Amino acid sequence: MTFVRRCRAACLAISMLWCLAGAVPAVRAETVLKVVMHSDLKIVDPIWTTAYIVRNHGYMIYDTLFATDANGDIKPQMIGKYDLSADKLTYTMTLRDGLLWHDGKPVTAEDCVASIRRWAQKDTMGQKMMSFVKDLTVVDAKTFKIILKEQTGLVLPALGKPSSNVPFMMPKRVADTPASEQISDFTGSGPFVFKKDEWKPGDKTVYVKFAQYKPRPEPASGLAGGKVVKVDRIEWRAISDHQTAINALLAGEIDYIESPPHDLLPVLKQDANMKLVNINPLGNQYAFRFNTLAKPFDNAKVRQAVMVAFNQKDFLEAVIGDASYYKVCKAMFPCGSPNSSTKGMDGYLDSNFEKAKALLKEANYDGTPIVLLHSTDLAVLTNLAPVAKSLMEKAGFKVDMQSMDWQTLVARRAKKDPPAQGGWHAFLTSWVAADILNPVSAGFLNASCDTAMFGWPCDKELESLRDQYARETNPSKFKTIAEAVQVRVTQYPTHIWLGQWYGPAAMRKNVDGVLQAPVTVFWGIEKKGR
Amino acid sequence: MRGYIVRRLLATIPVVTVVAIFVFLLLRLSGGDPAAVIAGDSATTQQVQEIRLKLGLERPIGEQFVIWVGRILRGDFGESYFFKKTVAELIRDRLEPTLALAVCTLLLAVAMAVPLGVVAAVRRGTWIDRTVMGFSVLGFSVPVFVIGYALIYLFAIELGWLPVQGYQRLAEGFWGFLERLILPSVTLAVIYVALIARITRASVLEVLGADHVRTARAKGLGAASVLLRHVLRNAAVPIVTVIGLGVALLIGGVVVTESVFGIPGLGRLTVDAVLARDYPTIQAVVLLFSVVYVMINLVVDLTYTLLDPRIRY
Numbered sequence: 001m002t003f004v005r006r007c008r009a010a011c012l013a014i015s016m017l018w019c020l021a022g023a024v025p026a027v028r029a030e031t032v033l034k035v036v037m038h039s040d041l042k043i044v045d046p047i048w049t050t051a052y053i054v055r056n057h058g059y060m061i062y063d064t065l066f067a068t069d070a071n072g073d074i075k076p077q078m079i080g081k082y083d084l085s086a087d088k089l090t091y092t093m094t095l096r097d098g099l100l101w102h103d104g105k106p107v108t109a110e111d112c113v114a115s116i117r118r119w120a121q122k123d124t125m126g127q128k129m130m131s132f133v134k135d136l137t138v139v140d141a142k143t144f145k146i147i148l149k150e151q152t153g154l155v156l157p158a159l160g161k162p163s164s165n166v167p168f169m170m171p172k173r174v175a176d177t178p179a180s181e182q183i184s185d186f187t188g189s190g191p192f193v194f195k196k197d198e199w200k201p202g203d204k205t206v207y208v209k210f211a212q213y214k215p216r217p218e219p220a221s222g223l224a225g226g227k228v229v230k231v232d233r234i235e236w237r238a239i240s241d242h243q244t245a246i247n248a249l250l251a252g253e254i255d256y257i258e259s260p261p262h263d264l265l266p267v268l269k270q271d272a273n274m275k276l277v278n279i280n281p282l283g284n285q286y287a288f289r290f291n292t293l294a295k296p297f298d299n300a301k302v303r304q305a306v307m308v309a310f311n312q313k314d315f316l317e318a319v320i321g322d323a324s325y326y327k328v329c330k331a332m333f334p335c336g337s338p339n340s341s342t343k344g345m346d347g348y349l350d351s352n353f354e355k356a357k358a359l360l361k362e363a364n365y366d367g368t369p370i371v372l373l374h375s376t377d378l379a380v381l382t383n384l385a386p387v388a389k390s391l392m393e394k395a396g397f398k399v400d401m402q403s404m405d406w407q408t409l410v411a412r413r414a415k416k417d418p419p420a421q422g423g424w425h426a427f428l429t430s431w432v433a434a435d436i437l438n439p440v441s442a443g444f445l446n447a448s449c450d451t452a453m454f455g456w457p458c459d460k461e462l463e464s465l466r467d468q469y470a471r472e473t474n475p476s477k478f479k480t481i482a483e484a485v486q487v488r489v490t491q492y493p494t495h496i497w498l499g500q501w502y503g504p505a506a507m508r509k510n511v512d513g514v515l516q517a518p519v520t521v522f523w524g525i526e527k528k529g530r
Numbered sequence: 531m532r533g534y535i536v537r538r539l540l541a542t543i544p545v546v547t548v549v550a551i552f553v554f555l556l557l558r559l560s561g562g563d564p565a566a567v568i569a570g571d572s573a574t575t576q577q578v579q580e581i582r583l584k585l586g587l588e589r590p591i592g593e594q595f596v597i598w599v600g601r602i603l604r605g606d607f608g609e610s611y612f613f614k615k616t617v618a619e620l621i622r623d624r625l626e627p628t629l630a631l632a633v634c635t636l637l638l639a640v641a642m643a644v645p646l647g648v649v650a651a652v653r654r655g656t657w658i659d660r661t662v663m664g665f666s667v668l669g670f671s672v673p674v675f676v677i678g679y680a681l682i683y684l685f686a687i688e689l690g691w692l693p694v695q696g697y698q699r700l701a702e703g704f705w706g707f708l709e710r711l712i713l714p715s716v717t718l719a720v721i722y723v724a725l726i727a728r729i730t731r732a733s734v735l736e737v738l739g740a741d742h743v744r745t746a747r748a749k750g751l752g753a754a755s756v757l758l759r760h761v762l763r764n765a766a767v768p769i770v771t772v773i774g775l776g777v778a779l780l781i782g783g784v785v786v787t788e789s790v791f792g793i794p795g796l797g798r799l800t801v802d803a804v805l806a807r808d809y810p811t812i813q814a815v816v817l818l819f820s821v822v823y824v825m826i827n828l829v830v831d832l833t834y835t836l837l838d839p840r841i842r843y
Contacts, residue, residue, distance in 0.1 A: 042610075042613050042615075043568065050569065053561070180580055182614065184614060200623060201613045201620070237696075238792070239695060240801070241789050242788055243790075245792075251690070251694045253693060253694055405805075407562040407806070410560055410562070410563065410566040411562045411563030412561065414578055450576070
């Protein structure tokens with residue numbers, strides 16, 4: 001009997017304890033989003049380098065004064081209000097209330113002025129903007145002025161620039177680091193905090209929600225609007241092998257892959273737990289870049305012959321393959337962007353080989369082999385050069401295609417040596433659409449000769465048109481100037497645009513709220529259940 | 531013996547010197563520019579040039595080499611061009627995963643291969659022998675990454691028994707550490723098993739025909755006793771030799787396996803550093819691997835004295 005009583009007492013005690021445990025509110029499990037980005041994060045200074053993974057890191061932990069929304073309009077972000085003087089020479093900008101750095105200190109105008117100066121040391125659009133600026137002055141703790149020497153419409157587009165180098169705001173003590181050195185303090189005011197103590201390059205990068213971040217009241221739109229964070233922690237996992245990353249996603253070990261290769265998308269489509277989301281509606285644009293210093297590409301007519309010989313579909317089919325992930329777009333500025341137009345493009349990009357041959361004859365092309373650099377290790381670029389070679393040969397060019405890995409190509413394209421002695425005539429690459437929205441930000445349109453990007457085009461008229469765009473203060477006139485730039489590029493080709501392509505992100509079905517923006521961002525995303 | 535060890539240790543100096551010169555020159559003569567990688571694809575030529583100056587890449591190659599060697603001799607492996615970390619720190623962070631993978635692979639390989647080789651030798655000419663040797667050929671022929679993908683598909687995706695990728699440090703839990711090492715170790719062990727099994731079989735066959743083994747059998751010793759005490763010990767020298775030589779295979783295999791299974795070890799660090807042209811990291815890792823290889827061969831040579839009392843240095 002004693003034993004039975006003891007058993008009953010024990011059962012009663014256990015039942016009571018069980019009930020009490022149920023009555024205690026369960027601690028909410030931390031939501032962790034595990035992501036595989038397109039590259040591993042090694043450098044963590046988004047002003048020191050233009051690499052996209054570092055830009056993406058910047059959007060996690062920093063904020064910007066202005067930002068580009070889903071319609072391509074520049075909207076205030078950290079700025080609460082701003083105005084432009086009647087003579088259009090002074091911008092007065094006031095920060096929003098409640099902006100804090102991750103160390104709890106308030107964001108000040110002084111921090112912003114220092115950050116603008118540092119950014120403009122490196123960024124070409126920033127440099128262009130600063131060429132119009134007389135001074136940056138601090139008025140009070142939250143207000144500063146941008147005083148111009150002459151009118152320009154560049155200030156807001158430059159400060160709201162979506163892609164590398166983005167004008168991220170940093171504390172003054174950090175922004176005072178010369179742009180030629182990397183920062184070592186990663187304090188930002190963005191929606192996430194970088195966990196440097198947990199950062200293991202080649203393994204994982206960790207961000208946690210910044211609890212004191214104050215989002216704007218309006219909904220998120222593109223890179224603008226309210227940046228509301230709905231996960232506690234984000235881990236960027238470095239899985240370099242695409243197949244392994246896909247397998248990890250299928251097995252539920254990770255939640256999101258930023259850019260799975262196109263040939264593996266069918267594998268993901270078969271799984272009911274997966275979804276593919278096109279997060280960047282403007283996509284990317286392929287480009288064929290000339291070296292205008294190297295004969296025969298120093299002759300504009302020869303370059304025009306290439307433009308006449310090419311067509312976009314062959315390139316897009318060879319790499320992307322699935323028409324739902326590419327678009328033939330003859331506009332130099334991406335289709336769907338404000339400056340997009342096909343003006344001046346009649347007769348170009350139609351693979352008219354007879355016309356191309358006629359142009360070569362007019363230009364007295366002597367059969368010099370065109371040294372075409374072919375990168376072999378990036379899936380999105382590998383098949384471009386063979387297509388270019390084929391089309392150019394049909395037009396009468398002799399082509400010497402030289403294969404190498406991307407980093408070797410990057411080093412070689414910086415050389416001005418003659419092509420036969422280690423130089424080059426042409427190579428192919430891809431731009432994120434956000435980088436090429438206007439004549440000032442599009443790097444390949446810089447025709448300032450020696451100070452231009454590799455390829456070194458040199459054309460006063462093109463530079464004059466770009467300058468005109470930079471000086472224009474009436475946004476309704478931007479497109480007209482952009483069209484004039486495009487027409488000029490058909491006469492003095494700096495590069496050839498070879499169509500738009502899209503790379504959807506892959507994620508598990510329980511991941512929701514992904515924003516469409518030109519850059520991969522993680523505010524708004526939530527993870528429900530498993 | 532002590533003198534032999536000292537002589538062998540001193541002999542590593544010219545070996546490491548040659549490796550250092552070779553890797554240094556090879557990196558600088560090959561294509562690619564770390565400054566361009568650092569600056570990013572949208573950088574201008576001027577920005578790339580600024581970084582080159584900052585990294586000292588504009589100095590003559592000879593001067594760069596002397597500076598680097600001077601640092602190495604002071605124990606300073608330099609700072610990675612990319613990570614805000616010293617190379618020593620990077621290597622320290624990545625050492626445990628590679629060591630764990632290598633040790634697991636080695637233990638697994640020896641535990642599987644030696645018995646397989648012995649059985650194949652003892653059952654020479656039978657289906658067992660042919661199966662083991664067939665497996666050995668397959669193990670050599672199929673690339674490591676194919677084996678890895680196949681194992682992932684079967685055990686991680688279809689059956690869901692083991693994780694697809696990743697590494698968990700031992701301090702974070704033994705089972706998590708072990709379950710993440712099973713598939714990579716098996717993947718890497720396959721080629722090692724193939725190699726050791728073949729050598730074991732050949733070596734055991736040679737000893738099985740020896741006079742002393744016939745004598746042992748004639749004395750009435752059991753088969754197991756003959757095998758373990760008289761055959762294996764005499765056949766061990768070539769087996770141990772091939773285990774030592776196989777470390778080179780292991781190092782190469784680790785690079786591929788860590789990439790396939792997402793293990794953040796030295797192999798992955800090497801691949802990432804090569805792709806990024808991170809010269810200080812590449813140089814340090816290659817030097818480290820060469821020193822490890824030399825040391826392992828020294829250990830193998832010293833092991834001979836334990837296995838064969840006739841060998842004395």
